[in-house]
Amino acid sequence: MATARFADYIARDTRNHGMALRFSFPPFPVVGMTRATLRKYVEGNDPTTGKPLMLELIDALTKPLTKAEKNPVRVRRPGRARLLETDAEENLHRRFLESGWTDGLPIVLPTEERVAEMLTGTSHAADEVVGMMTITHLEEKLQYTVEKVAVNAVMAGARPEHFPVILAIASTQEPSLPSSTTSFGRMVMVNGPIRDEISMNYGLGALSPFNYANAVIGRAWTLLSLNLADARLGETFMGSTGHNLNYNNMCCAENEEKSVWEPFHVEKGFKREESVVSIFRGWSVINSMGAANCVRPATEETAIMLQAFPALRSAVTLIMDPLVAKGLKEQGFRTKRDVARWLSENVQITAGQYWGADINYSFMGPVARQGVEPYATWAKLPKNELIKPYVDPNQMNIVVVGGESNPLWLTTDFLYTQSASVDKWRPKGGIRRDEHPLRMPVATSCADGTCGLPG
Amino acid sequence: MLQATTGSLTGTVLDPRGQPTGVFEPASMAPRLDTLNGKTIYLVDVGFGGGYEFLEEVVGWFSRNMPAVRTVLRRKRGNMFLDDPELWAEVKDKGHAVIFGVGG
Numbered sequence: 011m012a013t014a015r016f017a018d019y020i021a022r023d024t025r026n027h028g029m030a031l032r033f034s035f036p037p038f039p040v041v042g043m044t045r046a047t048l049r050k051y052v053e054g055n056d057p058t059t060g061k062p063l064m065l066e067l068i069d070a071l072t073k074p075l076t077k078a079e080k081n082p083v084r085v086r087r088p089g090r091a092r093l094l095e096t097d098a099e100e101n102l103h104r105r106f107l108e109s110g111w112t113d114g115l116p117i118v119l120p121t122e123e124r125v126a127e128m129l130t131g132t133s134h135a136a137d138e139v140v141g142m143m144t145i146t147h148l149e150e151k152l153q154y155t156v157e158k159v160a161v162n163a164v165m166a167g168a169r170p171e172h173f174p175v176i177l178a179i180a181s182t183q184e185p186s187l188p189s190s191t192t193s194f195g196r197m198v199m200v201n202g203p204i205r206d207e208i209s210m211n212y213g214l215g216a217l218s219p220f221n222y223a224n225a226v227i228g229r230a231w232t233l234l235s236l237n238l239a240d241a242r243l244g245e246t247f248m249g250s251t252g253h254n255l256n257y258n259n260m261c262c263a264e265n266e267e268k269s270v271w272e273p274f275h276v277e278k279g280f281k282r283e284e285s286v287v288s289i290f291r292g293w294s295v296i297n298s299m300g301a302a303n304c305v306r307p308a309t310e311e312t313a314i315m316l317q318a319f320p321a322l323r324s325a326v327t328l329i330m331d332p333l334v335a336k337g338l339k340e341q342g343f344r345t346k347r348d349v350a351r352w353l354s355e356n357v358q359i360t361a362g363q364y365w366g367a368d369i370n371y372s373f374m375g376p377v378a379r380q381g382v383e384p385y386a387t388w389a390k391l392p393k394n395e396l397i398k399p400y401v402d403p404n405q406m407n408i409v410v411v412g413g414e415s416n417p418l419w420l421t422t423d424f425l426y427t428q429s430a431s432v433d434k435w436r437p438k439g440g441i442r443r444d445e446h447p448l449r450m451p452v453a454t455s456c457a458d459g460t461c462g463l464p465g
Numbered sequence: 466m467l468q469a470t471t472g473s474l475t476g477t478v479l480d481p482r483g484q485p486t487g488v489f490e491p492a493s494m495a496p497r498l499d500t501l502n503g504k505t506i507y508l509v510d511v512g513f514g515g516g517y518e519f520l521e522e523v524v525g526w527f528s529r530n531m532p533a534v535r536t537v538l539r540r541k542r543g544n545m546f547l548d549d550p551e552l553w554a555e556v557k558d559k560g561h562a563v564i565f566g567v568g569g
Contacts, residue, residue, distance in 0.1 A: 012566070013569035079494050080494075096475060153483055191569070372514060
């Protein structure tokens with residue numbers, strides 16, 4: 011049984027799995043409904059057929075299999091031609107948009123010449139398979155080559171200099187918009203020398219639309235997720251509200267130079283001189299909305315914010331301005347791990363709040379029933395009993411991004427998923443920069459505050 | 466290349482989509498029961514919110530309307546994405562049919 015909202019999805023999904031299971035569809039939603047409503051659902055009709063739900067269910071179990079059910083047909087989607095039909099430019103733009111191959115914004119059409127130019131941004135062969143992706147768990151994965159990634163990089167407006175980073179992201183085989191009714195958001199962060207080689211922004215306004223590299227790399231991940239991970243609205247993508255982060259995926263770089271702590275990629279086992287992308291997945295971002303240590307230290311302020319999250323798997327990623335990091339280090343937090351441990355030990359919510367979160371009910375409820383601690387104990391606590399839900403400080407991440415205009419930060423429930431090497435994808439002769447590389451204005455600043463003043 | 470012809474640009478571009486990998490191996494469905502009376506039907510909660518309570522109502526419906534049907538309500542051991550071979554073995558051993566729910 012699946013709720014009627016997913017009847018279309020199920021019809022398509024049965025093809026993918028080669029077995030047309032018999033389904034009955036109660037009305038939706040089921041989650042959050044009273045017992046009286048659920049009983050009405052059971053005693054009422056399947057909204058997709060109009061037939062009494064329980065009679066349909068009994069028929070599903072008792073009516074003999076049809077000829078088609080006994081002989082399921084093997085279906086395979088045809089391979090796609092490399093080139094689209096020749097057409098006028100405006101028709102091609104229309105086709106890309108109306109086919110759902112874009113994010114709704116104008117794209118750069120991926121002509122053979124443009125794609126060939128993008129391919130000079132890596133030493134890898136155009137026909138090398140980079141990976142396979144789907145935005146769902148069990149749908150058919152699409153396979154993609156270096157050239158396919160180049161096509162989507164061109165569409166995003168990227169240049170060959172950005173291509174190693176985009177290939178590194180593609181090599182993770184993780185889409186930027188995994189399909190869930192809950193609507194995930196993503197972050198992609200870059201570490202290492204590549205940041206300056208391609209002039210990424212990791213200072214003032216790094217997460218805002220003021221940097222070309224940040225913009226096109228983040229966008230490229232979205233486009234290659236739409237096209238290489240088979241994202242089709244209502245067919246494979248079911249995000250109920252969607253997530254606005256899906257446009258750029260918080261693409262930024264870490265401000266390693268201004269950070270008082272180890273860079274994120276070094277924490278994850280890479281050498282400082284390696285260039286790496288790291289990706290994260292979650293739902294929520296809370297702005298500190300005010301500077302650290304004004305009334306409360308950043309740790310206490312963050313602890314308050316973390317109480318709003320379900321604390322699933324202890325996932326936290328703090329995106330903090332270098333000034334926040336400096337302040338915390340002065341307060342005695344010698345490492346990022348010290349901050350994570352403090353939060354783990356000091357954030358408390360009630361057991362009722364924890365188990366009342368749908369996502370904990372679904373994912374940690376089974377873990378508790380299997381007897382895994384501390385969840386098994388938490389499941390037996392009175393609702394008002396306090397627990398410390400962030401049990402694993404190793405899942406609590408800190409990245410340092412920002413331009414030191416004030417000690418401010420973002421608190422997110424983002425889970426770190428993986429990192430991938432950018433260096434693997436570099437061209438042999440070094441990063442392929444244009445003769446006059448495109449660069450947006452950078453923030454001007456100087457220590458004595460005189461730059462920018464007239465005279 | 467986009468070329469100018471009669472005042473508008475015309476060109477050939479690459480398809481941006483990945484290649485289907487798909488060989489789908491169809492599996493046959495289990496034969497149907499001639500009747501549910503006297504049979505044991507497992508109802509398996511896959512883990513989405515509200516699903517267990519919904520299936521409890523299905524159990525209630527059977528007890529009110531078809532008391533000759535024996536129902537066994539179970540939760541999957543893990544979350545909705547995980548396998549549960551022990552439960553499948555129990556269902557095969559002790560049950561005649563299974564209803565999974567509620568997706569979505």
